[in-house]
Amino acid sequence: MSLAHKQKHVRQNYFATAALIYGAISWGLIWYPYRLLNESGLSGMQSSFLGYCLALLIGGILFWRRYARIVQIPASAYWLSLVAGWTNLAYILAVIDGEVMRVMLLFYLSPLWTLLLARVWLHEPWKRAQLLAIVLSLFGAHLMLTHGQWDWPLPQSTSDWLALSAGIGFSIMNVMTRFSTHLSIAAKGMLVWFGVFGLSLGLLVWQHSFSGFAWITHVTLSSYGLLLVIAFMLTSATLLVQYGVTKIPAIQASVLFMFELIVAAVAAYFLAHESISAIEMIGGVCIVAAGLLSVYDGKG
Numbered sequence: 001m002s003l004a005h006k007q008k009h010v011r012q013n014y015f016a017t018a019a020l021i022y023g024a025i026s027w028g029l030i031w032y033p034y035r036l037l038n039e040s041g042l043s044g045m046q047s048s049f050l051g052y053c054l055a056l057l058i059g060g061i062l063f064w065r066r067y068a069r070i071v072q073i074p075a076s077a078y079w080l081s082l083v084a085g086w087t088n089l090a091y092i093l094a095v096i097d098g099e100v101m102r103v104m105l106l107f108y109l110s111p112l113w114t115l116l117l118a119r120v121w122l123h124e125p126w127k128r129a130q131l132l133a134i135v136l137s138l139f140g141a142h143l144m145l146t147h148g149q150w151d152w153p154l155p156q157s158t159s160d161w162l163a164l165s166a167g168i169g170f171s172i173m174n175v176m177t178r179f180s181t182h183l184s185i186a187a188k189g190m191l192v193w194f195g196v197f198g199l200s201l202g203l204l205v206w207q208h209s210f211s212g213f214a215w216i217t218h219v220t221l222s223s224y225g226l227l228l229v230i231a232f233m234l235t236s237a238t239l240l241v242q243y244g245v246t247k248i249p250a251i252q253a254s255v256l257f258m259f260e261l262i263v264a265a266v267a268a269y270f271l272a273h274e275s276i277s278a279i280e281m282i283g284g285v286c287i288v289a290a291g292l293l294s295v296y297d298g299k300g
Contacts, residue, residue, distance in 0.1 A: 016247035020256040023241035026233045028263030031095035032271055033226045040223050044093040045207070046215065047227065049200040052088075054231035055193040062235070063186045073187055080176045085195025087169035089203075090162040098159025100268035101276045104261055105144055105284040106155075106163035111294035112137035113171035121175055133293035140286030143279050185242040192238060254292055261288065 037047040094103045112134055118124040126134075145155060155161045183191075219227075245253050261284075268274040276284070 012247055016244040017252075017256065019240035020244035020248060020253055021259060023237040023244065024257055024260035025263050026237035028260040029267055030230065030233050030237075031092075031100055031264070032267060033230050034092055034096050035272070037223055037226055038096050040220065042219065042223060044096045045089075045200050045204055047230075048089055048092050048196055049204060050216075050219070050227050051230040051234065052193050052197040052200065054227055055234045056190070056197055058231055058235045059186075059190050059193055063190065073183065073191075077183060077187070077191060080173065081191040081195035082199065083169050083173050083176065083195070084192040085197075085199035087166050087173055088192065088196045089199055090166035090169065094159040094162035094166060098157060098163065099274050099276070100264050100272065101261070101274065101284070102144065102280065103159055103163040104264050105280070105287050106141070106160060107167040107170070108261070108287050108291055109137055109141055109164065110167040110170045110174075111291045112141075113168045114174050115294055117171055117175045129293045133290040136286045136290035136293065140283040140290060143283030143286065185239060185246075188242060189235070189238045193234070254294075258288055258291070 034044065034047055038044060042050075091103070091107060094107075115126065115130055115134060119126060145160070155164060244256075248256070
């Protein structure tokens with residue numbers, strides 16, 4: 001490998017690492033503007049609809065020259081869009097009403113579901129480290145959901161259910177993505193944004209809270225400013241993370257993703273005055289350790 005090629009490779013690694021850190025920071029903070037919008041009178045469903053509508057608009061401007069290739073996708077990709085839509089929507093609704101760190105840690109059970117789904121759907125063998133990851137995940141979830149009491153570990157609130165379902169959706173999305181290697185970063189991003197937009201629109205109609213666009217006329221200018229911030233964070237984080245995961249080894253990317261939890265913990269403490277108990281913290285450490293073990297590529 002020539003010196004110039006090595007330097008280029010190093011620069012790519014630096015940029016990919018920065019891209020993943022930016023994504024982690026964005027997803028660790030994005031709950032806060034959603035909460036501000038909720039306090040101003042916009043429900044999580046309504047702000048999700050408007051935020052992803054703006055994200056689609058930004059994506060359309062960025063990728064209009066690739067429009068013909070983006071729309072030429074197989075019908076199966078729309079299932080990916082639907083799952084991605086629920087994953088993002090459920091996560092947003094969970095962090096609006098639930099404790100931020102609790103929601104994030106329950107969402108980070110996704111490696112457990114990914115291992116199970118990959119075994120069932122893709123017939124991938126488990127290694128010793130991954131079996132340990134399953135045990136650690138289950139133990140961590142038990143501590144988080146029962147506060148250390150030896151009861152049946154059921155979610156305690158709607159936000160718990162939403163966080164768990166978002167993690168399961170994220171795992172299904174990961175497995176489905178392995179069958180969708182032909183899709184470009186632009187197509188994947190647009191599919192995710194369209195999924196949340198379409199699903200939130202459908203649920204608003206179903207809830208009869210989308211009558212005649214009347215509520216949109218009451219959205220303030222400051223709320224639209226927050227929605228633009230959200231849309232920028234969504235589009236930039238999605239695209240940069242997609243780039244980062246294609247350039248960085250899986251285990252390294254997983255470590256960088258964990259930075260989201262640090263950002264969220266600090267932000268939740270200072271912005272929302274939230275903290276978690278010692279038992280929940282131990283459960284969270286188990287879940288984080290399980291996430292890292294789940295992508296360990298050692299010999300089984």
